[in-house]
Every structure is written in C-alpha cells, then in structure tokens.
Amino acid sequence: xxxFATTAMIACTSFxxxxxxxxEISQATEIFPAGSRASxxxxxxxxxxxxxxxxxxxxxxxxxNSGALVTFEPGARSxxxxxxxxxxxxxxxxxxxxxxxxxxxxxxxxxxxxWTPPGTKHWHGATDKNGMSHxxxxxxxxxxxxxxxxxxxxxxxxx
Amino acid sequence: xxxFATTAMIACTSFxxxxxxxxEISQATEIFPAGSRASxxxxxxxxxxxxxxxxxxxxxxxxxNSGALVTFEPGARSxxxxxxxxxxxxxxxxxxxxxxxxxxxxxxxxxxxxWTPPGTKHWHGATDKNGMSHxxxxxxxxxxxxxxxxxxxxxxxxx
Numbered sequence: 242x243x244x245f246a247t248t249a250m251i252a253c254t255s256f257x258x259x260x261x262x263x264x265e266i267s268q269a270t271e272i273f274p275a276g277s278r279a280s281x282x283x284x285x286x287x288x289x290x291x292x293x294x295x296x297x298x299x300x301x302x303x304x305x306n307s308g309a310l311v312t313f314e315p316g317a318r319s320x321x322x323x324x325x326x327x328x329x330x331x332x333x334x335x336x337x338x339x340x341x342x343x344x345x346x347x348x349x350x351x352x353x354x355x356w357t358p359p360g361t362k363h364w365h366g367a368t369d370k371n372g373m374s375h376x377x378x379x380x381x382x383x384x385x386x387x388x389x390x391x392x393x394x395x396x397x398x399x400x
Numbered sequence: 401x402x403x404f405a406t407t408a409m410i411a412c413t414s415f416x417x418x419x420x421x422x423x424e425i426s427q428a429t430e431i432f433p434a435g436s437r438a439s440x441x442x443x444x445x446x447x448x449x450x451x452x453x454x455x456x457x458x459x460x461x462x463x464x465n466s467g468a469l470v471t472f473e474p475g476a477r478s479x480x481x482x483x484x485x486x487x488x489x490x491x492x493x494x495x496x497x498x499x500x501x502x503x504x505x506x507x508x509x510x511x512x513x514x515w516t517p518p519g520t521k522h523w524h525g526a527t528d529k530n531g532m533s534h535x536x537x538x539x540x541x542x543x544x545x546x547x548x549x550x551x552x553x554x555x556x557x558x559x
Binding site for chain 1: 488
C-alpha cells in the first residue's frame, strides 16, 4: 500500500493520472470502478493512528475540488490544519469529532455535513471508542487543498 | 414533503437559506445534522418513478458545486439531461444504470465514481430490479447545474 504525501499533492493533479487501472473511456462518461486503485494510508506526519484514504476523484478543468473517502480507526485523527479554499465533509459511518481552534470538540454522526471555511484551523477524526468514515470534498486553490500543522495531542483529543 | 423544482434552482442559492433548521453556527465550522431538512422528491417532469433527494450542501462563495444524496426505487431514473459544468456521481448503495446518447447502457455499483463532462446528454437511475442511491456533486456554472430534456422511455430504459 503506497503512502500518499498530502491531499494537496493529490489534489493538484488531473484526472488523467488518477487511476492505477484505466477507466472505461470509450465514451465521454467515465466510470471509475470501486477497487480500481489501491487504498492509501494517511501519512504519520499528518495523522495519528490508522487512517485509510480512498481517492474518489480529482479536480480537473471543470471541477475545482477533489473527493476522497477517509476512514479513521477509533482514536485516529488528523493533525491540526486549514483548507485554503474550504472543505465539505459528509459522514458516512461511525462516530467522530471535529474541533476548531478555540472551540469545543463537537460530535459528528452519519449523514451529518460539515463545512469548514477557508483558513479555519481545526482537526477531525474518529472518537476514542468508535471508528468513523467520511467523504471529503476539498476545494482546491492554486493547486492546494490543505495546509498541515502540528499533531493533535492526546490531551487535546481527549479533552 | 415539498417538491423541489430543479437541481439548478437549489444549486444557485447560497448556504444561508439552505436549511429548514439552523445549523450550529456559534463557530466558523458549520455542522448540518442529518435529518435537519425534509427530503424532497424528484419532480415528475424530470424523473420517472419514485426519486428522493436529500440535499447535502449548496454552492457558496468558495464551493462551486452542490451535493445531494439521490435515491431511486427500482425502475426509477432521471430524464435525459446535460450538466453545463459536469457532474460527479458516487454510488453509495444498490445497482444502477447510466447511459449517454449513442452509447450502451452501463451498470454502476456501490463505490463506483462516474464523471459526466459538460454537455454530455445522458440519464442515470436504478436498474429495473434494484434500487440505487448516489451522491451527486454537481458543478454550478452561471447559477445552473443541469439542463433537463425529454423523459427516458421504457423502451430506452429496458433496451
């Protein structure tokens, strides 16, 4: 399983190189089958605990965002970070937390949608007792979707 | 349950009016809880069969797309249509079909991601035997995400 460096690296590439196996491209409509690319792991520099990233689609000439399914094991979370152009999260399973700097930790549940505006320092992840998966729709600006910061300490996480 | 007119109508409004109940807005990060708005029905002019639309998020100053979970009963499908700026579908459950004009009908499965480029005339929906749900990430251009056309006949659908 290949490490992927940062969401920004993924987000700044085009559809063309996005898939290990070629999609069905005999028609204008492209279908990228589930499982056509290996899952990636969230790198240790930017995540605590086991985090699996399944890229769904990348930005292209028409789409200024990239989409990924991100799965956190219990206790796993992102580092503190900001999104230069904002990000939408759609929780698909489990139980998670999201917290912005200076704010309380908030519970997120399947079906919840979270909007993080540009420049808001925050983290998100699973709770300590349950795993959590979300689809992330990350707006890309100047080829970048995220600015990574320091890790979330256990004290911050469990507070 | 309120009818919603077109994806375009929904897509051209801002976050501010998007929710029947106010989200938690004491912080910059906004959480829109599952079930905070009633589901809508795909209007008969643009869909065949029962189609339920759960709006997830709308385009805003930073996000040039809107997101919706769309659920088709077996046999239900969209009318023929194009997307002026393209659309991503992420299949979340069931079994479906997608077809572009002049192309064969293609099966779509959970986890598949479909990219429909701008201007490609097509339809999508459930198969005749199973329901299907997908998240639609619709790019919005000049306040519009879709141009609707004629209905998909039973002959076209079952061909």
